[in-house]
Amino acid sequence: MKSSSYLHAFALLAVAVTSPVVHAQSYARPMENLGRGVVAVRSNESHVLVGWRLLGLDPKDIGFNVYRATGSDKPTRLNSEVLISGTNFLDSEANLEESNTYHVRPVVNGREQGASGKFNLPADSEQGPVVRVPLRPGGQIRYVWVGDLDGDGEYDFVLDRQTSPQTLEAYRSNGTFLWKVNMGPNSENQNRIEPGSATLNVGNWDGVTVYDFDSDGRAEVAVRIANGVTFGDGEVFDEGDDDNAQFIAILDGKTGALRGTAQLPTDYLSDGPLAARFGVGYLDGRRPHLVTFLKNRIGTGAFNLIMAAWTFDGSDVTMEWKWLREDQDAPDGHNTRIIDVNGDGKDEIAEIGFMLNGDGSVRYLLGPAGVIHGDRYHIAKMDPDREGLQGYGVQQRNPSGLYEYYYDATDGTILWEHYGEEIIDIGRGMAGDIDPRYPGMEVWSFSGVYNAESNNLTEPDTELTPWPHLGVWWDGDELTELYNDGKFEKWDWENPTPSGKLPRLLKASDYGAIQPYNRNPAFIGDILGDWREEVILTNEDYDELIIFTTDHPSDIRLYTLPHNPAYRNAMTLKGYMQSHHVDYFLGHGMEQPPRPKIRYV
Secondary structure, eight states: GGGGGGGHHHHHHHOOOOOOTTTOOSOEEEOOOOOOOOOEEEEESEEEEEEEEOOOOTTTEEEEEEEEEEETTTOEEEOOOOOOOEEEEOOOOOOSSEEEEEEEEEEEEEEEEOOOOOEEEEOOOOOOOEEEOOOOOOHHHEEEEEEEESSSSOOEEEEEEEEESOEEEOOOSSEEEEEEOOOOOGGGOOOOSOOOTOOOSBBOOOOOOOOOOSSSOOOEEEEEEEETTOOSSOOBOOOOOOTTEEEEEEEEHHHHHHHEEEEEEOTTGGGGGOOEEEEOOOOTTSOOOEEEEEEEEEETTTTEEEEEEEEEOSOEEEEEEEEOTTTTTTOOOOOOOEEESSSSSEEEEETTTTEEOTTTTEEEGGGGGGGGOSSOOOEOOTTTSSSSSSEEEESOOOTTEEEEEEEETTTOOOOOEOOOSSSOBBOEEEEEEOOOTSSEEEESSSSSSTTTTTEEEEEEEGGGSOOSSEEEEEESSSSSSEEETTEEEESSSSOOOGGGGEEEEEEGGTTTTTOOOTBBOOOEOOSSSSSOOOOEEOOOTSSSEEOOOOOOOOOOOOGGGGGGGHHHHEEEEEOOOOOOOOOOOSTTTOOOOOOOOOOOO
């Protein structure tokens, strides 16, 4: 079904009313004041699943009432008793030949609160777990970033166009076009290893992210730029004759206009422009910082590496610190993770073979322990019985034969290692709770499935090991489902089958969706409905975002994942796309997570 029939699906989204009894904590990081994110999809021919957010600071005993308005009728309450388990509702009585508009109202201390934003399910809507957002025609899309660009409490979209020159585009949540930025002639060199000074989204480089850096309630866009960039208001960036001179630019999320710049470090300017990965963390526990991973190549050999952190106060972009790797044994990989590993409220910055503290000092190096470059690693609460967080990584042609390793993410202590007889590239590695028979998470690459905590080989047959691509919370239980090349799958630990024949929950191509780049989605994360995750793909013409959102009911009640600090940081990161993780154990037998230490902006 073409996107025009879904134009109204987001058109009625409005600011959700936050319960007036919620108060910010005294020591807390400022985060998005999200709405309820109400969404509705036809789960089958006669049922509609309605989902909404439990917010991070909602009262523990908050309940909800669900309302439906059919056609032009007044809204009618659907539930007979206040809903206190799960944040979704299966509507089995809707007249689906008519348009149906849903909203929810929180109930606190027996009193109904203000109405949330509304979601409209059009008449004769498509059956399936998808929401379609129309886009302007354009070139190939690789990535989508989300952020509240207009301050209405719901996530909007920023996307790239892999044209020459490249462009960035922004859309409201309903598909309304906001602006375009042309990255100019310095984005035409799209080499995966040594891209142009303004090139975005090639190889493991992204060079753009979206976040509310000045905590004013509206997200900005951070992007690495050089001469020739044309901003959303038509202004052209020109800083002289040196096209290798590069800058951090903070753009207004609503207009695409330039709000502030700062020049990138010039320590290695003689070796050419710096390729970049961007992300966000609260490095001092109080303010969002833009974290930049910057590299360029020395001739045809080794690479220079600079890590730097920046803040934006509404007008000025300030570099808070920079760190040069130089001769330190600090192996990097293809994605960055930004997460508080010691629970002090300040985020650390992790690479596959080292970690920096929030002030830019080295926390630990894994190089001296034998770790080298690799493609994938995870940091999460893998062992619910061990203090702190744990890490799992895989290796690329380690001369020692090291294939994969598990470590204490707080101090870098290696807890176990697996070696092989051949020197090979272990290109994928995954961590998630997929087997309820063992406590905590499982980790796996291509050597069988291991329980992380015990190092027990829970599935030794490598032919039956699920493909280690991406995890996605989808079907409503506590276990991790799997997303692999457009397929939503679930590993059956009781009756394992070859990875190409895993039980399939759905196939994206059945809904006209394609993988926009290299078998990866444009985005994965919790942006609508309850705590489960959405996957954003595109159609073949790149004029529609196809958002997959669950159609499975669930009684599990968790606050929205973007209000978890670790998860929200992860939503800002790309590189080689990896699964996001919360900072508590989310899996079989989990305890209710504590309230996050946040406050709403």
